[in-house]
Amino acid sequence: MKNLWSNLYVWLDERVQLESLVAFMGKKYVPVHRHSVWYYFGGVTLFLFIVQVITGILLLLYYKSGEELAFESIQFIMSKVQFGWLIRSIHSWAANLFILAAVIHMFSVYFERAYRKPRELTWLTGMLMLFLGMGFGFSGYLLPWNELAFFATKVGTDIAGVVPFIGKPMLIFLRGGEEVSGATLSRFFGFHVAVMPGIFTVLLGIHLILVQRQGMSEPLHTDRSEAGVPRTTMPFFPNFLLRDLLLWLIVLNILAILAVFFPWELGTKADPFASAPAGIAPEWYFMFMFQTLKIIPAKVLFIDGEVLGVLLFGVAFLLWTIIPFWDRKSARGEHNRAITYIGLFVVGYVLLLTILGWVL
């Protein structure tokens, strides 16, 4: 058996020079410090994305897009297809856990200033992937064509429609017309299974190559090498990778428990002529924005409240995305307290508004 593996390795090495890759991985180390635990969230996010790809492909075997087919096909998957219920529930749960893991990963990178030079591009691709992940969530939410999804999409695209100048054309583009209809479902399906995965895969490739090439960033406050304290590390291969695998197994078990004990409900089929049911709410990761727009007054000075909200979020997300380029202090290796305060404010704001969104 061992001989077979050796032969296979030699066969591959002759063709793709595996030796250099193994040598590279053997020399790769991961810093060990009291915040090392946050490193694992990148891996968890990657694992959940892989789960999404696999379950998504399996769902594609039975899912049928279209106003008259979508709901029924999901119903079929849930009740007739062998383990269809499990695949659909895991896909839905993994989607939410993926966003959660990505958000935790993003904030850990932010607070550790891991975006600082030379990792600006890693941060940038990560942020773009987070936005794409939200896009996956938004487009995927509509695909079962149920009542809640229909009205949430209506509200969501309405909000996109208030963006000055490009809002209206964007709304028409997203909906495939003036109203949410079968045309919206078709294009959301296209975005969800073709456009977004394509872009995401490219970004993920760049992100992973950069992480492998540059290694893990060590926080400024734990790096005491200048004071003569030796840096503590662990080999990426196999130590870190095995720990990653251990965590993936735990996450897989959590997913299975969630899917069995809390199977993702299908609800009732969307009826475009019915009035909106009570308690329409977006996915939890959009809740803070939705709640903000709800509490902003209808008019602030001469600007429409909703427009102002959308513009403020646009500016905030832009500033957040390009932080490696304006946080010069961290780039110089100096501690920037303002960044910590801004981050704490954002975390507090998001948590508070999300809770308010559920309670109110």
Place this chain on the structure above:
Amino acid sequence: MKRPMIVASIVAVLCFHVFAVAADKCFVCHEAMGDKASTLFKRDIHFAKGISCSGCHGGNSNTDDMQEAMDKANGFRGAPKGDDVSKACAACHSDGVKMKSFGSRLPTGQWEALQSGVHAKLSLSGKEHIAQCTTCHGAHGIVSVSNASSPVYPLNVVKTCARCHADAAYMQTYNPSLPIDQLEKYRTSVHGMRNAKGDSKTAECASCHGSHDIRSANDLKSAVYATNIPATCSKCHSDAEYMKSYNIPTDQFERYAKSVHGLALLQKHDLGAPACNNCHGNHGATPPGVESISKVCGTCHALNADLFSASPHKKGFDALKLPECETCHGNHEIVAATNELLGTAPEAVCSRCHSASERPKGYEAAGAMRQLTDSLEAAEQDARALLDEAEQKGMEVGEAKFTLRDARQARLESRTAVHSFNEKKFTETVAKGLSTASFVRQEATNAIDEYYFRRIGLGVASLIITILAVSLYLFIRRLERQQARTGTHNPQSNQ
């Protein structure tokens, strides 16, 4: 004491009239000319109240100088035209103080009521409303509504309304879809026949449609709007004192309000539910005859009526002069049909005529049909309970739930099939429902079994994953201990 007072009153009234008439120079001249208006005016209630010609026509009625009397400077307006006619009437009739000064107890909102009604639509000329006060009440010979010669007296009002409403050419100009045979139908109704015989108490047009504020039957406020009809009819029919002389029950409304039809119409505002007129007719209102009841009910319950007409019961009921549908379901207080109506138990309607000894064939069939319908209901309930349980457990049973509707449909069809009084036909219908309920039950049971299977599956999967995770953890520990021993990759010493 009484006598002198009566004499004094008569003298006072005569003096007032003599004075008033003597003062009305218009009337004096016009009467002398012998024109029709002043001849009619002599019996007019307004004349009796001392109102002069100038009350409506303006001018100075105290002078015998014609020029001065009919001078526009003195407010003379001649014969009012169009809406000015009604406005001239409203000048007094809408003024409570003036009306009181004439000793009138008439309501003062007639003109306003007329404006809110269907007759306040613009006429063809577009300059005036369709009807003025004089259209119904006449002009110079107006008498009290209680006067038998009044065109709006209960015995005359139908003819007054029919002047326009039975005129096809005239009605076509305003509402071509409105029938013009109301009077004809009315004359065939119990109300119409009594009215023709001189009974002024029976309902005529104004009794149901109102007098001044007559609204379209589609108007929510109309007294003949579907949901208002029972109350309109009950104004008379629930008044025991008023109906005393007719010797008919007065609890119809009370019973109807409790019926399945009454609840649907009056509480759910379901306009498809029948009101009084749907069974009795409206203008031709009359109680349906014994043999025509199934036809009346059949206008809505068509299948039931057809099955009944083809059933052996039709012949038997006709022979016994039993009122078809009413025999089992009642008339005004028809409640929702339940399984209890069917069968051989004392409360079942079948047992009123069928017993083990008398007409035993029907008795046996009724027992068998009841058993079947009970089985179907139980099977449907059982399947529904299992579906609910499966759904509560988070299982997707939407399709089975949808299929269960077929069982309900079969139960409803069986309710209809009862009216064929044919056991074979009934059994076939119930069998469809039983088969559907059985299928749904199986689907629900499978879903519940699947629920438990998932939990067992999760237990096994979790165990495997946990064993793998623990093994991996132990492997990492062993590996790192080995690394520490050999110093190959000591996590604590690498720089």
